[in-house]
Amino acid sequence: MTQPAIDVSIKELSDDIRSAIAELKVRPEIESTGVVTRIGDGVAWIYGLTSCGYNEMLTIEGTGDEHITAFAFNLGEDEIGAVILGDDTAIKAGATARLTGKVLEVPVGPELVGRVVNPLGQPLDGKGAIKASETDRVEKVAPGVLDRKGVHEPLMTGITAIDAMVPIGRGQRELLIGDRQTGKTAIAVDTMINQHRQNTGVINIYVAVGQKLSKVARLIERLKREGVMDQTIVVATSASDPASMQYLAPYAGATMGEYFRDRGQHALIIYDDLSKHAAAYRQMSLLLRRPPGREAFPGDVFYLHSRLLERAVKLSDEKGAGSLTALPIIETQAGDISAYIPTNVISITDGQIFMETNLFYQGIRPAISVGLSVSRVGGNAQTKAVKSVAKSLRINLAQFRELAAFSQFSTDLDPETRHRIERGQRLTELLKQPQYTPYSVWQMYAILLAATEGCFDTVPLDKIKTAEANLLRELKHDHPKDMEKVNTGDEPDDKLREKIVKIAHKIAESYRSEDKETK
């Protein structure tokens, strides 16, 4: 038991308080020192920093000489909850905490490109310090309506199914959503690779939230191998990082992307994934005793993602016409898009690409559900060339999937239905695309033209992919100039169009003769 301090007198205390009040009134900065009252689970409770602002950075004295950075997350009446960025075991109750007067900032600039960093912008790739000359706030207000412009330039993914049916434009926010292991990350990675292959100059920012360390490492290896790292920043957190770091990662990545957006350049940011981000936020909030709401998420979880995704925009010409495109990823449970976090993010984004487990297991990869995927603003950004051959694709495919399901129960189909089904099957084959092979505009154009013109209707299903490869090979070798022209994105003239159709028919013909005896 502690002995009562004998010499304590309330009279004295009263005098002390009075002089302290007088002092505080003239020296408000004294409020910038507080005392840690409790510590644990990466969270410190600090008494006395009443003038602290939300997200303001604090430094807390560690047990050694070190100072540990934290940021204010909960602002209470007389105490604040701060999230510790670093080792919380180095802090003991009674430690002094100081306001820095700064909100959380990360380094920004071209120096980060090619690097793997944590959410504080510190290097994780062992390539030495990042010599960025600028820093910027992690939390920033999104540009206002007047500073924006409609999405109108394509952000090609190189994935035919997407660029044809759910085209994405620069500055758009398109959600990649689906159950685990349905190829969500693969789409994001291919999109990054495509920026490199097509020489778009778009800077990629890949934000890994709470994934397995080995998975992130493998992804980075792949990006390096593809030569994409040279135009990519990876902000990496893994499941073993504190919730606070996982929470911060997307905002830090957004800030790094905005640097390019605000300088008339174009950047693409991938949040992989926001389900884990919401979970990290929930964990942090529970530790900080914020009242939980639906699915135990704090009530402001909507704002968590809306303020993040609002930062992806196409800027007006006055603002330099730069853009930040966002591809957030959400993992669903058993395809349920009506759960809390999926519904929220769907309502914030400009469309979604829905990945279906069923399709994935049927070998239809990328496993994109045509019916449930939309792009609300990308139509204006689609290249004319692709647009000209993609018009009826969606409807045809959707009808086909319906008919295909129905035809399973019917043995004798009328010729019209049979024809639709056969066309659909071939379209489906053509839209299958392996990983790491994004297509150029001319490749997409040729494939889609052949399909929609019915050139491949007579090719047996298991030969469709080889026929496709032959078509592309022949076009590339024999008509490089023409293909260059298609690649500009302008709609090819009728002559060129006819030329390609003719070649496709010729190739199809060769399979027909092979096939004759078997049928």
Place this chain on the structure above:
Amino acid sequence: MKQSRHLLAQAVADKTLHIKDMKQLSREVAAYLLHEGLVDELDSLLRDVIAIRAEHGLVEAEAVSAHQLSDADLNDVRAILKEYYPHAKQVTVHQRLDANLVGGIKLVMPHQQLDESVRASISKFKSLTAERA
């Protein structure tokens, strides 16, 4: 949600019983009162604190008089306090001069007040005569 004054007094009293660093405590209380706009309540707050501490045997009283009290006077005051607070472990008396009292002594104790000042006698006398008239 403002903490009620009593809870605050309880917290402050608790701290005075256990901590050594009164400067830190006064800072905290000062910061709190300022932040909450409760500076005017400081006197009442401290009265509550004194009362709570008295329950723990730490009696603190103020002896107000028109003239400087002698050591003998102070001993008398301590004796009176011991009578009022038989369980007191510690008795502290603060002196304050107030010429308005004319003579005698006023003893401000936790929970109560003993006014043996000349001014009090006069006003008592006045009120008595006023009632008669």
